[in-house]
Amino acid sequence: MxxxxxxxxxxxxxxxxxxxxxxxxxxxxxxxxxxxxxxxxxxxxxxxxxxxxxxxYEKPAFGITSVHAHERETAVIEERTLETPFCHLLHFKRCSDDPATLKKLRTDPTVLVVAPLSGHHATLLRDTVRTLLRDHDVYITDWIDARMVPLGEGLFGLDDYVALMRRFIKHLGADRLHVMSVCQPTVPVLAAVSLMASAGETTPRSLVLMGGPIDPRKAPTQVNDLATRKPFSWFETNVVFAVPPNYPGSGRRVYPGFLQHAGFVAMNPSRHFSAHWDFYQNLLRGDLDDAEAHRDFYDEYNAVLDMPAQFYLDTIRTVFQEFALPRGTWHVNGERVAPEAIRRTALLTIEGELDDISGIGQTRAAHELCTGIAGSRRQHLEIQGAGHYGIFSGRRWRDVVYPDVRSFFRRHAAR
Incomplete structure (x- = not known):
């Protein structure tokens, strides 16, 4: 209730x-x-x-209408290339009336950015996408608020997430694709590529895992501690609710976005209190630029979505309580997830020194699992002074992280 x-x-x-x-x-x-x-x-x-x-707070727009690519200002058109009940695959199509520039745009590497299904909308990665568009053809997973998905569309669990990632990768063509997953999706994305490798299917050219809980046993954070302190039944009983009748998804069981938002705020309450007090003071002083920056940030931060209950509970159990991926006990539709089967995909892991959501070592653990990838095709970055959001958004992402990501994609563009 x-x-x-x-x-x-x-x-x-x-x-x-x-x-x-x-x-x-x-x-x-x-x-x-x-x-x-x-x-x-x-x-x-x-x-x-x-x-x-x-x-x-409604879902914000990406609002990316142009980008500077190949020394020219290039128009960007946002289009849906694939629609499913729980997620749309968006393409940021770059356009130019200059034949030489158009030819360069068509030869840029294709990147699939897998946004987290963890409370915020995919627009949280707006800066990630805008930066990548300078040198890449970019797609992103745009998750649907579960309260807007009619009950007749069925359930959506962690196994369905893995299957959807395989579908998106195949749709875009794995032989030419680079995949970048941010935070929570590092686990299902690694699982999807592992299953593709085990089945003898073509896998992406490279895989970038950023700040995700590949092995949450390493340097556990508050997020990890909550999942291990509480029994699974507590999550079923206390944080999962039915969508009210005033939404299309009436009756669907979800983990509400307002609860996730409260959890975000509770991690750093003093920081948010200070931010709102400073906003009030800026309005009094007439510091309109700082006030507008506050509005922009919280328009994004406060816009949250409901997660399907099955997916949320599967993630709690499989990722944070059973540690099934690092233990090698995770099975998807009866098939074991075996990261050691990946051989042809290059691997880059990225962590922030000050990450308070996925601790140091949790993402790097992917290298311990992907033993089939040659050492020359594996790389790890630890970004000094960066928190969780700093590795994919803001100055550190643009000036420190992105140049290495771009070089990694270029280096492994060929098999």
């Missing part, structure tokens, strides 16, 4: 939240003389802060 109570509370607050946003906008309008009265800036700032704390 928690989900239903959450929706009732949201419905009761919505009129007040909307009113706060409207009054704040009215007071900051240059045509409104009442906004220049003494004390009004504090009222306006307080109302906007209340509005932003209480409003619903």
């Amino acid at each position: 928690l989900y239903h109570f959450h929706e009732i509370n949201r419905a009761l607050l919505n009129p007040w939240v909307a009113w706060s946003g409207a009054i704040s906008n009215a007071l900051t309008s240059p045509d409104n003389w009442t906004g220049r009265m003494p004390g009004m800036e504090r009222i306006s700032a307080g109302l906007e802060l209340f509005y932003r704390l209480g409003k619903d």
